[in-house]
Amino acid sequence: MSDRNITLSPGGARKIADAITRRRIELGIRSARSFGVETGLDYRTITSIEACRRDNVSRNTLGVIEHTLKWPAGYLHALLESADVEAPVQxxxxxxxxxxxxxxxxxxxxxxxxxxxxxxxxxx
Known part of the structure; x- marks a missing residue:
């Protein structure tokens, strides 16, 4: 997976923000700061993604988030590409x-x- 950035439309940013926030809460990770510790990412990165304040995000960052949330690799990118992507069965x-x-x-x-x-x- 390359470290190229993925451009986020406002709708795409909202889509992944909602999915990430919902899933981390399902897993009992109550705050962006705690999620930052879990992922190894700066909590400000997590906060900016969840608040839709980013217009791009790296593939590596998405990969780390997917792994931590126990999603298959590429799930968030697929979510951005299609309205038909369903959440993985948990x-x-x-x-x-x-x-x-x-x-x-x-x-x-x-x-x-x-x-x-x-x-x-x-x-x-």
Whole structure:
């Protein structure tokens, strides 16, 4: 991936800003400063992207953001190019645990269920 800049239209800037902010909050990263620590990017870079104050962004910066947000490489660029791009599927398994259940057995069941579900998503 080259370090060339991608020019952002106002609509494109808004599209990626909304996607980034929504996803980082989903992942429990509450602030741009915390996200900066997670990505290794200056928090002012994150803030300016999320506030739509940039008219360009480097491919490398987008790649770092995608990786940190657990998106596939190129997702944000594809989002800019098309209105039809959907967010990658992110899912978790939720188990109903009866009172008094053995904690070790519950953790093992949770891990097996998540691995099975993740495998199904990769095959879809």
């Amino acid at each position: 899912a978790t398994v939720e188990l109903v645990i009866p009172d008094g259940a053995d904690e070790a057995a519950v953790e093992k069941a949770r891990a097996v269920a998540q691995a099975t579900f993740d495998s199904m998503l990769r095959q879809a």
